[in-house]
Amino acid sequence: MPVQVEKMEECDRKTLQKIIVSRTQFFILEKLLNDAYGIRRPKSSEYELRKQVIQDLNDIAKDLYGNSASCPVVEEFGSFLMDLFTIESDLDLSINFRSSSYVFPRDEEIKTLQKFENKLRSLQNEGYVQKVKLIKRARVPIIKFVHTATNVRCDISVENRIGISKSLIIRLITSIDERFHKLCVLMKVWAKAHNINSPRDRTLNSFTIVLLVAFHLQTRDPPILPPFSDILKDGEDPASVNNSVRNFQNYGSRNAETLAGLFVSFLIKLASVEKLWPKGLCASPYLGHWIHKTWDTNIATMSVEDFLDRAQNVAGRVGKQEVKKIYYGIHYTIENISRFMNFKTEEFELNGSLFGIDYMNHPYPNLTMNNFNLNGVMDRRAGPNWSTWPLPTGHWGAPQPQAVTAGPGILWADQWVYDQPMMGGSGWTQGWAGGASTSSSGGAYGAAFMDDHLSWPQEMQPTMDPFGRRFQQHPYGNCTMISHFTEGVIA
Incomplete structure (x- = not known):
């Protein structure tokens, strides 16, 4: 596997050199990507709208449980807590009880969600929320609904403290280098535009995209991000991670790659390993390099190791047919960028093929x-x-x-x-x-x-x-x- 990876990386470099042949077009692509990022960054009002949703749900919790020690707190995680959301992103929420030592069995999770579901359905009749749906049979039971006043789509689970921890860690790590934040947002928007960012449809979930981006920056030469194992060596709690992250500020300053270069090289890297996933190739953000790994299901369609629980493959639900759709989008995008670099496609056309209508x-x-x-x-x-x-x-x-x-x-x-x-x-x-x-x-x-x-x-x-x-x-x-x-x- 190491020999194959070395050949792959050499192929990556040659492919990138072939694509980026025009300095002028490359500068235009850089501006296009930075503009796309700037357009999709939420305004301060959009942060406030989501905070209002969280406050409304905490008011519901107090109504259901009373303002007592047994009352749970509704907290955000996922893209909003990581500050990697766009205005169309779902708001991931967790109902957390104050005693974190108590392990909730599945039936207790469902009972808790049913309480909230009943209240939300009564509010739906009054027009405050829409499309309330309890999904009991999911791996993690959730309630899905839309908050009418803000039009924010919400997913509520119970005691998802690990999701909160992961989100806080990613948020802290994004402060090491702004290119990490920008590339995460752009790749999520790109994946949505190509209909390959839906765990329900067995394509890429957003957390997998974020970890793949982090891994790409870890494996640049010189690296832009350190291995997560170095960041987490003094502990995984937010205070320890925050102190650790301070020591890695400007870690990637020796790497002068632009957003455009990283965007293109990321797609090329994914394309080059298409045939290696079935052979046990796995991206390990924890170690910061490729490894060979099999899982309980033997060989996965794609393998991206969870940095807090290395026994988990965050890309494990990607389907065998769906991975073909993912790679169609990757190859289609590389081809369009190549055409743009060779003056065969105009800027607005490339923007549309990357991110859909602006x-x-x-x-x-x-x-x-x-x-x-x-x-x-x-x-x-x-x-x-x-x-x-x-x-x-x-x-x-x-x-x-x-x-x-x-x-x-x-x-x-x-x-x-x-x-x-x-x-x-x-x-x-x-x-x-x-x-x-x-x-x-x-x-x-x-x-x-x-x-x-x-x-x-x-x-x-x-x-x-x-x-x-x-x-x-x-x-x-x-x-x-x-x-x-x-x-x-x-x-």
Whole structure:
């Protein structure tokens, strides 16, 4: 295994050199990533909204248990406690009783959650919360609900003190080097945009992404982060970790790699080990290097060692079929970055392929995340009636804004669009398209568009637009689009 890893690392370096061939494009990518990070950093008001949710749940606890020593405290963990959340992140919460020495059996956890569920359902009838659901059969029983006033999605478990400890440790470690914080946020947003950040769907959970990012920074030359074993050598409690972290400030100062370089090299590293996971390769943030490891289930699809409980594989629930989807996203992204570096893809196209639609900078300020699904595509079931919205101004001579009359489910495209023969003739049409979900034509100013599950005819792949730009089939199964659609697609 060490020989294979050495060959892999040498391959990583050569691949990175081949991709980053243009200094100008590399600087643009650096700016794109920093802008994407800045846009997605929560405002102070968004911190306050989540604190309000936590306060409301503690008020519920007092209502259920009385203001006494037996009353539990609802505490945050996960992305909010790590300060790695975005506005669409779930809020992970734990109901903790004051006696930490008592080990809660599973049936007691469920009884506690049922108490909260009953109260939340009564509040749901009054409109204070929505979508209350108790999931008893999960590995960790939880209540899921949406806090109506803030639109924050919440997951509540019981006595998840280990989750709180891990989150606090990660939060402290992010202070060692800002590149760790930035890369974690960007990789989580990238994974969500590619539909590979869902433990429920057996893809990557957020904690796995964070540990993989940390591992990547530990294994750079020179390293940017130390092994977690060095940080935890004096204890795992927050006070000890805090003191330890102070000794590692500016640890990675000898490494001058930029955010763009780290983003690309991280994807290349993951791509290069695709065939080695089944051979027992495991990333160990605790040791700060690759190891060979098998688990209770023998060989895992992906292996990332938990730094507090090394017997646990935090990526253990990634499925055999789902890992193919993960690696499709990785290879697809590397290819798009390579095309951008070779001046074959424009900046806004790359941004879309990395992170989906930038909804916060969308030309229609009333749009919120509710109008988009996690692919960054517009959801025809959400938002207001679009039938009277103005058209966007196109980049290449699209008509001036006029009223849209096609109704909900509209696709906007301000680029060159190919009319499919099955929908009224073929040929290139310049302008924007406004196609409804019934596969209707876009009207006088637009090109025809397909229904949700239709695909481009085979003879159109690959093809070029009038400017010599290659169209690409969108990788996700719920729709097909060309790479120049920038304003939104039907979900």
